[in-house]
Each structure stands twice: as structure tokens, then as C-alpha cells.
Amino acid sequence: MQDNIDRMQAFAAERGLDVRPHVKTHKCIEIGRRQLEAGAVGITAGNVGEAEVFAGAGFDDIFLAYPVWPSGTKAGRIRELAGTTSLRVGVDNAAAIDALADAMGEEPDRLQVVIEVDCGARRSGAPPEAAGDLAQVARKRGLVPAGVFTYPGHGSAGPESREPAAQDQEAALATAVRSIEAVGITPQVVSAGSTPTVAYATDSVITEIRPGEYVFCDLDNTRLGACAEDQIALFVAATVVSDWVPDQAILDVGTKAMGREGTPEKGFGGVAGSKAVLSRLNEYHGFLAVPGGEARPSVGTVVPVVPNHVCPVVASFEELLVTDSEGTTLERWEVAARGRLS
Amino acid sequence: MQDNIDRMQAFAAERGLDVRPHVKTHKCIEIGRRQLEAGAVGITAGNVGEAEVFAGAGFDDIFLAYPVWPSGTKAGRIRELAGTTSLRVGVDNAAAIDALADAMGEEPDRLQVVIEVDCGARRSGAPPEAAGDLAQVARKRGLVPAGVFTYPGHGSAGPESREPAAQDQEAALATAVRSIEAVGITPQVVSAGSTPTVAYATDSVITEIRPGEYVFCDLDNTRLGACAEDQIALFVAATVVSDWVPDQAILDVGTKAMGREGTPEKGFGGVAGSKAVLSRLNEYHGFLAVPGGEARPSVGTVVPVVPNHVCPVVASFEELLVTDSEGTTLERWEVAARGRLS
Structure with missing residues (x-):
């Protein structure tokens, strides 16, 4: 495990990319700490509950890479989290941006939002060319539009899917960046997945990678050729x-x-x-x-x-x-x- | 949920069967208590950990319906459990009987074993005609051979599988009972599954049923016709x-x-x-x-x-x-x- 952590960090350093490991894989404070010690810039979480556990253990730079909707208790929990840690959350639609701004009350500028765009997985994420509009909505509501992210989930279909999905990812992120810059916003972060595709990530537009499974690896990643x-x-x-x-x-x-x-x-x-x-x-x-x-x-x-x-x-x-x-x-x-x- | 509990209990009472609900479905003390209040004779657990949680909450009649092997910490935990509750555990082979007897140390008679036989699921369980031999091994080691059980897992293949699997179950249990009686042991319990097949259970040989999913039901059971x-x-x-x-x-x-x-x-x-x-x-x-x-x-x-x-x-x-x-x-x-x- 420690070898896996060190190898990913060395790879990213060579490519000029930040590592923000996804803690969904391990959900474990000790492993998150080892990732930070190796050089990760912060962590990625999959939901508010994960972010809370790591924030409670002192992790102070968390990206919730998910199109969050602040239903139920989540409005208060997100506000609380944003008060204690540098918090970025994903958004892919204007209604969620409104709901998050409402949740933040008087301090919307404590919450950074990262626009999720789709790069071919057909899951969540706005079309890349809509990123600028969404960033503008966020800015108007007082939230901080911090950048864009995507997840190349279609890169797990088979060994031959990894490289094209990584190319789709890079193209979608480049379009999204142009769309955001066109409304006068400079993205602070351009964030990419994932263990299966990370080998093909370059720093031409991407600033950080969010691999999760690399820390343990598994048979699926072996079959994909993404780990030995x-x-x-x-x-x-x-x-x-x-x-x-x-x-x-x-x-x-x-x-x-x-x-x-x-x-x-x-x-x-x-x-x-x-x-x-x-x-x-x-x-x-x-x-x-x-x-x-x-x-x-x-x-x-x-x-x-x-x-x-x-x-x-x-x-x-x-x-x-x-x-x-x-x-x-x-x-x-x-x-x-x-x-x-x- | 309460209706489901009451309906199963009424059905079993009509058929002259005891209900020993499987807590694997809910893993919840409050629901287990409602099942007992409705008339269940005890509970069924799927592993030692579940049994411990319910024993800790005062449940004093537990059947661990699984071919237990007392590896790692489990020898001590089973001995501990058997000291505080009426505990039956499943066995389907002589090596496990030996290991359990060793685990019980000076008090093997505090542990009741129930021989698991296969009725067609081809999962765990000895051939029904081997039940007598296994009961004898248990008795020789000082454990209490309490009866036989089986699980008609092949009854979940489709709506038309339920009744034949229940018939297989009854036939296997009848054979197992004869095999045990042939070595001079009278089974205290003849235990049968399961939500998909329970409608076809009769008291010709079966003494208790162990349905679990009936408490909540789900789409699979609806498709099987086992719930509405x-x-x-x-x-x-x-x-x-x-x-x-x-x-x-x-x-x-x-x-x-x-x-x-x-x-x-x-x-x-x-x-x-x-x-x-x-x-x-x-x-x-x-x-x-x-x-x-x-x-x-x-x-x-x-x-x-x-x-x-x-x-x-x-x-x-x-x-x-x-x-x-x-x-x-x-x-x-x-x-x-x-x-x-x-």
C-alpha cells in the first residue's frame, strides 16, 4: 500500500500534477494521512458524511467531488463543514447552486464550487460548454467558482477504453476551461479522475488527479492493465x-x-x-x-x-x-x- | 412491517410451526423484540457477531444457522456466548464438530449443534443420510446434537421453483431425521427456511421455520410471488x-x-x-x-x-x-x- 501511494505521487510529480486522492476507497484516517505525507494536496470525498469524518480528524482541504444537493440535514452540515475546512463541492446544475447558496446563508463565499462536466460517462456533469454559465450563476450567488472537474467512468469498460476516455476527459476539461474563461473567471483547479485512466493524464489543462483505487488496487484494475x-x-x-x-x-x-x-x-x-x-x-x-x-x-x-x-x-x-x-x-x-x- | 410480522406468526400458528426469524435481514434489536413479542420462539443469526449483538441485548435463544468454523477469536467467542444464552450452531462436517468441541473446553454440553443437510441448493450441508453419523460424532465429543436444518436456496430461482424446493426440503429433512433416529437420537428441532418457500412448509417433519426477508419484503420476493x-x-x-x-x-x-x-x-x-x-x-x-x-x-x-x-x-x-x-x-x-x- 505504501508503495502504491509513493508510486502515484512520483508519477504525478513527474507530470506536474497535484494528487488529491479519493478517500471513498479506504475511508480510513491513517491512510489519508499517509497520502498527505507523501505529498497529496488534499483529499477527495464522495459525500458529506465522508468529508465530515476526515474534517473531524483535522483534514483541512477537502473536495466533495459529487453534484451535491443539500437535502435534509445536509444544508446545515455543509455550512458547518465550510466553516472549519477549505471545502469545495461539485455542482452540475443551477438549482443546486441556488440551494447551496441558500444553505450558506450570510457566508456564501466560504464555499467553493467546482463545476462538474460530462466527458462521456453519461452519468452526472453538465455539457462542458455550459460550465461558464454555471460558474456565472455561482458567482452571482456569492459562491466561489473554483474550477471544473469530470470523471472518465467510460474508461473502465476495458483495457482499450482507458486511453480514449482519458482523451475525452482532457477535451471536455479544455472546453469547460474555455467556457469559464469566456465569462471572465480563471479556474483555480481543473480536476480529473481516476485509477484506470490516470496513466494518460497530462498537465496540458489538468491541474490535479483524483485516483482512489490505486491505494489498494484490485482484480478489476489488474484486468484493465491499470495495476500489476x-x-x-x-x-x-x-x-x-x-x-x-x-x-x-x-x-x-x-x-x-x-x-x-x-x-x-x-x-x-x-x-x-x-x-x-x-x-x-x-x-x-x-x-x-x-x-x-x-x-x-x-x-x-x-x-x-x-x-x-x-x-x-x-x-x-x-x-x-x-x-x-x-x-x-x-x-x-x-x-x-x-x-x-x- | 408489523403486519408482516403478525401475518407470518399467524400462518405458522395455523400450520403448527415455530417461527425463528432470521435477523440477518434487519440486524436490529427493536425488530427482533417485535418478532419475539409476536410469538417467535427465538432468533436465527448468520454469524457469531450477529449472535453476540442480540445476546448482548438480552436475546436468550439463538440459532446460528451456519456451518461455523471457530477460527481466530471465534472459539472463545462461541464459548462465551454459549455461557450466557441458549446457543445452537450449525455444523456440516466432523472437523468442525471437533474444533467446536475443543473450543468448548470442559463444557461441551453447553453447546447444541444442529446438523446442516443439503436439500438441493448445493451450497453447504451434508447429504441428509450423513446426518446420523455427524450427530453421533457430536454426541461422542460431548456436544448436544439438537436436530437438523436445511436451506432451500434453489427455491429462489423463479416462481415455479418455490414449491418443488419446499418439497425437496421436506424430503431431505425427513431423510435426515430418520438417519439421526437410527443412531438413537431424537431431534429436538427440524428447521426449515425461508421467505420464498415458507408458504409450502408443513408440520409433517418440520418443527420450525426461519424466514428473514418477510419482515421487509422486497422486489425479488414480489417477483417470486412470495410477497405482495x-x-x-x-x-x-x-x-x-x-x-x-x-x-x-x-x-x-x-x-x-x-x-x-x-x-x-x-x-x-x-x-x-x-x-x-x-x-x-x-x-x-x-x-x-x-x-x-x-x-x-x-x-x-x-x-x-x-x-x-x-x-x-x-x-x-x-x-x-x-x-x-x-x-x-x-x-x-x-x-x-x-x-x-x-
Whole structure:
């Protein structure tokens, strides 16, 4: 894990990019601190609850990279957060800008907003050419239009999707920057994702990158070519509890531990150092399919399961057991922001 | 929810069956108490951690319906639990029986074991005709062989699977009972699942049922015909945060709230009172596909999302907002056993 943190920081330094790691992956104060110590400029959070946990632990530069709507208790919580930390939040529409300005009451200038634009993921984000208009709405309401961001989610479709998605990202951000500059605003930040696409990020327009998964890596990123197998740094310790069905071992990890991240074709996780995959999951049962020729682990054996997608797995657990490279447990770190869903 | 609890209890009373609800679905003390108040004989837990949370709240009759292996800290924890509550645990192999007997030290007779047999789900469970041998091993080691259980997981494959799976269940349990009686042991309990199959359970051999999902119901059970739409009692309050893509609204519920329970074909959850479904999920984003002709909810609107499979959804959250039938919030109940994964 420490190697992953250091490698990403060195890569970004070489490219002239700031790193603002996404804490959604680990939700863990100790890991966030290590990212800052390595040189990150601040952190990225996925929702208000995550931002609150890290702000409470002293993190003072947080970007909530999400098109926030301040519903329910969130208006007061965002105002509170913006009072104690340098807070940027995402917006992609004028109604949300209005609602956020209302939430900030007399001090809208304590909140920086970053316009989200779409670069091809067709998820959230305004069209890049609308960024200037939205920045103007924000300025009129007294909020601070700090820049633009996007997320190249379509870069995870397959290994060949990564580079074109990164190019789409750069093009969309360049358009958004021009749109914002055209209304007389200079963006302070031009923010890009993501572990699968980060290798192709350049500083031609991008100022910061927000990778998250790189800290642990996982099978999905290995398949994409975005990390190597020996960079995978998180495993779920699973115990074989039953072995009545031939070529199958039942592990005590199901969807409540692993999420249902995968497909029947690629499986729902693997076992490190083996070709065995979880072919199916129930809530508390993982169906480990052991290929012919491989030894099936016996009942009671603890095996290291590698997630397909690490983020939901971490969010299932209360704590991480931190080991050295030989597997000796050194510390336990709390997954402090788990359960923070909004 | 209260109607669902009362209806299941009335059904079981009519059939002469005990109800031992599975708390995996709600992980909530207040709901467990309501199930007991309605007449449940005890509760079913999915792992040691759940059993500990409920035992700590005074629940004194717990069946851990899982083939437990006492790895790591679990030997001591099971011994501790068995000292404070009437504890039954599942076993399906002789090695686990040995390990559990070792875990119990000088007092193996404080632990009741229930032999798990397979009835067609091909998950865990010994062949039914092996139940007697396993019961004998348990008795020799000083544990109390209390009976047999099975889980008809293959009854969830489709509406037409429910009744045959229930028949498989009854046949497997009958075989297991004969096998146990043949070694001179009278089973105290013959325990059966499950919300999808419970309608077909009879008291010809079964003594207790362990439904879990019935308490909230969900879309999967509606599709199976195991509950009616107006019995669905749990919704996720989701806020529309973005609407740039035609016929799509982005909700602030992704896999970390909903799990990835579903398929691209059936979707990953629906909106109550509409035909809109979550066609895709990212971690913090739900892609709500709004069919032509239906009004798309505007940004800022809160919509009630119905899970496909309710159990992993509940386990994502810290608390439940309890409302009356008009939707007025009455109380907040903690999801006390969430995060307890082993």
C-alpha cells in the first residue's frame, strides 16, 4: 500500500500534477494521512458524511467531488463543514447552486464550487460548454467558482477504453476551461479522475488527479492493465467452512463482505496465488470454484480473497488489519467513514 | 412491517410451526423484540457477531444457522456466548464438530449443534443420510446434537421453483431425521427456511421455520410471488442530484447503499409507485431510467427506492427511520449488528 501511494505521487510529480486522492476507497484516517505525507494536496470525498469524518480528524482541504444537493440535514452540515475546512463541492446544475447558496446563508463565499462536466460517462456533469454559465450563476450567488472537474467512468469498460476516455476527459476539461474563461473567471483547479485512466493524464489543462483505487488496487484494475498483480494490497481473510460439493469450497464471505461486484462469467473475486474464483455469492457464503488440478483448501483453512472492486468491500468492514509484507499484523486501522452514505 | 410480522406468526400458528426469524435481514434489536413479542420462539443469526449483538441485548435463544468454523477469536467467542444464552450452531462436517468441541473446553454440553443437510441448493450441508453419523460424532465429543436444518436456496430461482424446493426440503429433512433416529437420537428441532418457500412448509417433519426477508419484503420476493407489493416495508430515501441525460435521473444511492443486487436486465431496484428502475449503479450514483411517458423527478426530489434484495441494503446503513403508514417518522432504530461479518 505504501508503495502504491509513493508510486502515484512520483508519477504525478513527474507530470506536474497535484494528487488529491479519493478517500471513498479506504475511508480510513491513517491512510489519508499517509497520502498527505507523501505529498497529496488534499483529499477527495464522495459525500458529506465522508468529508465530515476526515474534517473531524483535522483534514483541512477537502473536495466533495459529487453534484451535491443539500437535502435534509445536509444544508446545515455543509455550512458547518465550510466553516472549519477549505471545502469545495461539485455542482452540475443551477438549482443546486441556488440551494447551496441558500444553505450558506450570510457566508456564501466560504464555499467553493467546482463545476462538474460530462466527458462521456453519461452519468452526472453538465455539457462542458455550459460550465461558464454555471460558474456565472455561482458567482452571482456569492459562491466561489473554483474550477471544473469530470470523471472518465467510460474508461473502465476495458483495457482499450482507458486511453480514449482519458482523451475525452482532457477535451471536455479544455472546453469547460474555455467556457469559464469566456465569462471572465480563471479556474483555480481543473480536476480529473481516476485509477484506470490516470496513466494518460497530462498537465496540458489538468491541474490535479483524483485516483482512489490505486491505494489498494484490485482484480478489476489488474484486468484493465491499470495495476500489476503484485500491487494488490488488500485481501479478505476467508475461512473454508464446508466442502461437500466436488471442486467447490464454501467460504465465509458473501455479499455482505464482498458486495456483488462481478459477473457469473468473471466471478466475484479470486484467491491470491491460485486460479480459484468465487463463482457465486450468497449473503454469508462464497462459492469458491476450484479448477481441476488445483488443490482444494480444506475446511478450516484461511485463504486470502482478492476483490474485483475493492471500494465496496472496504466499506463493509469495521477495520483493516495492517500487515508487513510477510503478513505479520502490525496495527488495526478503523474504516472510520464506513456507514457514511450521505 | 408489523403486519408482516403478525401475518407470518399467524400462518405458522395455523400450520403448527415455530417461527425463528432470521435477523440477518434487519440486524436490529427493536425488530427482533417485535418478532419475539409476536410469538417467535427465538432468533436465527448468520454469524457469531450477529449472535453476540442480540445476546448482548438480552436475546436468550439463538440459532446460528451456519456451518461455523471457530477460527481466530471465534472459539472463545462461541464459548462465551454459549455461557450466557441458549446457543445452537450449525455444523456440516466432523472437523468442525471437533474444533467446536475443543473450543468448548470442559463444557461441551453447553453447546447444541444442529446438523446442516443439503436439500438441493448445493451450497453447504451434508447429504441428509450423513446426518446420523455427524450427530453421533457430536454426541461422542460431548456436544448436544439438537436436530437438523436445511436451506432451500434453489427455491429462489423463479416462481415455479418455490414449491418443488419446499418439497425437496421436506424430503431431505425427513431423510435426515430418520438417519439421526437410527443412531438413537431424537431431534429436538427440524428447521426449515425461508421467505420464498415458507408458504409450502408443513408440520409433517418440520418443527420450525426461519424466514428473514418477510419482515421487509422486497422486489425479488414480489417477483417470486412470495410477497405482495403492498407488503414492502422498507424504502431507501434517494435524492435526485443530476438530470442532464434524457430519460435518466441520477440518484444519490449507488452500490454502497444498495449493494449490486440485480442484473442489467431487471435493474438494481425500483421506485415505489412508478415503472422507473435503477438500470445501473456506481458507488455513489444510481442511474434511474425513466420510461417514456412517465414524469422524470426533478433535481432535489426525494424518491422512495425499493431494493431488489433487502438484506444487503439494510446492512449498509447505520439506522432505520421508522414511519407510520402515512410516512411520518416516529423513531430511529439502530442497525445494531451491521458491520458484524464473522
